[in-house]
Amino acid sequence: MSRIGKKAVGVPAGVTASLEGQTVKAKGPKGELLFTVPELISVELKDGAVKVDPRDESKLARSLWGMSRTMVSNIFVGVTKGFEKRLEINGVGYKAAVAGKVVKLSLGYSHDVDYAIPEGITIVTPKPTEVVISGIDKQKVGQVAAEIREYRGPEPYKGKGVKYAGEFIFRKEGKKK
Incomplete structure (x- = not known):
């Protein structure tokens, strides 16, 4: 049951x-x-x-x-009420900005990543290192958050990349001499 x-x-x-x-x-x-x-x-x-x-x-x-x-x-x-997902961006020079219907992500690549905001989703960046995704469809909000996170997921050595707010990243110890 x-x-x-x-x-x-x-x-x-x-x-x-x-x-x-x-x-x-x-x-x-x-x-x-x-x-x-x-x-x-x-x-x-x-x-x-x-x-x-x-x-x-x-x-x-x-x-x-x-x-x-x-x-x-x-x-x-x-x-x-609607649904909301928060993403945090960690790393030197990593940032996000909303320009019209596009989110511009600087994630350490040689070029900026442009993500087109889908219909029914609102994305705001209160700080350059924070992205807030909101909408009424829970599946769509989660999918957009996952797609943005996929561009540069968090790595275990320095924790650089895009992660969900409150997500724990298991950290690894680097090489020793």
Whole structure:
């Protein structure tokens, strides 16, 4: 039994939720999102809450059960509060700046890396060494953060590179004479 899947997802105040077949739609102050629940999962909207249950006891249905409930919960959080990821840039001369719809990253290469900001995502740089990515879609925010981090991931010797805020980088000792 899924402990997460058993709980109904309450519709927050200020959010309009609707159910059309297997698609849950949420409209709130920040925007509109939808999630199509897999066919193995039954979904119902009643008493201001969305309840998901597996249609049968197959392994696939039980594994999709908790995920479906979490995805429905994420669309409600997204349209009310939104999601945010913070990146830190460490290294001499490493910095980021937003110029229009492009993030310019100086990451120690012979050229600057230009990253085009996708639709529905907001990127700000409060400091040259900090990047804040925000939006209403949790998957999209995480994907953008991962793509920016991928340009120069943190290395274990000096800790230079792009890392998530609060991420622990396992440090290695250098060569000894």
